[in-house]
Amino acid sequence: MLLNEGAPNQVLDLWRARIQPIEMKQRLDNNRLENSLESIINNRVGQCGEHSHINFYLLASTETQMPVFRVNALNMDHQFVVIGDHRELPAHELVIADAWPTFPLPHTAEIGAFSIGAVLDVAPREALPGYDVDDCTLLENSRVRFPLQSPGDVSRSRLTEITRFSDLYMQLFSMRDDYRGVSYEHDGVDMNFDMLPASYVNDRMKHKSNFHYHQSIYS
Numbered sequence: 001m002l003l004n005e006g007a008p009n010q011v012l013d014l015w016r017a018r019i020q021p022i023e024m025k026q027r028l029d030n031n032r033l034e035n036s037l038e039s040i041i042n043n044r045v046g047q048c049g050e051h052s053h054i055n056f057y058l059l060a061s062t063e064t065q066m067p068v069f070r071v072n073a074l075n076m077d078h079q080f081v082v083i084g085d086h087r088e089l090p091a092h093e094l095v096i097a098d099a100w101p102t103f104p105l106p107h108t109a110e111i112g113a114f115s116i117g118a119v120l121d122v123a124p125r126e127a128l129p130g131y132d133v134d135d136c137t138l139l140e141n142s143r144v145r146f147p148l149q150s151p152g153d154v155s156r157s158r159l160t161e162i163t164r165f166s167d168l169y170m171q172l173f174s175m176r177d178d179y180r181g182v183s184y185e186h187d188g189v190d191m192n193f194d195m196l197p198a199s200y201v202n203d204r205m206k207h208k209s210n211f212h213y214h215q216s217i218y219s
Contacts, residue, residue, distance in 0.1 A: 001141040005044040011170045014162045016207040021161045048100040052079040055099050060123035060131035067124050074117035086116045101171050
């Protein structure tokens with residue numbers, strides 16, 4: 001919700017955003033120059049670094065049962081948040097909070113697609129006031145409703161502009177293909193995490209279908 005325009009290296013986000021692709025790229029550059037949480041939220045765009053930054057702040061400002069870590073993925077250009085100390089706990093007790101993909105769902109490290117690498121930030125279980133995100137900002141963004149843009153608002157020029165960019169991805173999920181559900185079993189016990197709002201998922205899938213449709217008629 002806080003980065004509701006999306007990620008400038010995701011084809012689907014460049015297609016569905018209310019702003020033009022080139023402006024998304026410019027806002028990402030602003031994030032990197034200012035390097036602050038306020039800038040990230042104001043620009044409303046971000047890649048994995050920005051997503052993990054916000055995730056870490058939200059969790060660090062909340063009392064949790066285990067410490068929180070912002071980490072690099074091992075041997076991969078990716079960042080995410082882990083609840084629990086990976087140096088002490090088994091993978092099935094570590095919760096991965098990765099808001100980066102198109103369909104972000106919390107999951108345990110045992111079924112995650114990324115291994116944990118270098119630690120970037122650490123917060124204890126206690127809530128830290130210094131990491132608070134402004135309540136007004138959270139309230140305003142929580143009111144965001146999907147879709148942000150209807151398929152009729154897109155154009156051939158947007159499609160052309162997207163194809164000019166390099167290093168783009170069409171990611172739909174952060175977990176291994178075998179674990180696309182929100183429920184799973186561990187040691188014979190059924191486990192589950194909260195589901196995403198249906199409107200969010202439907203919005204993403206609608207724009208994905210619409211993108212492929214326009215791609216086919218203009219190619």
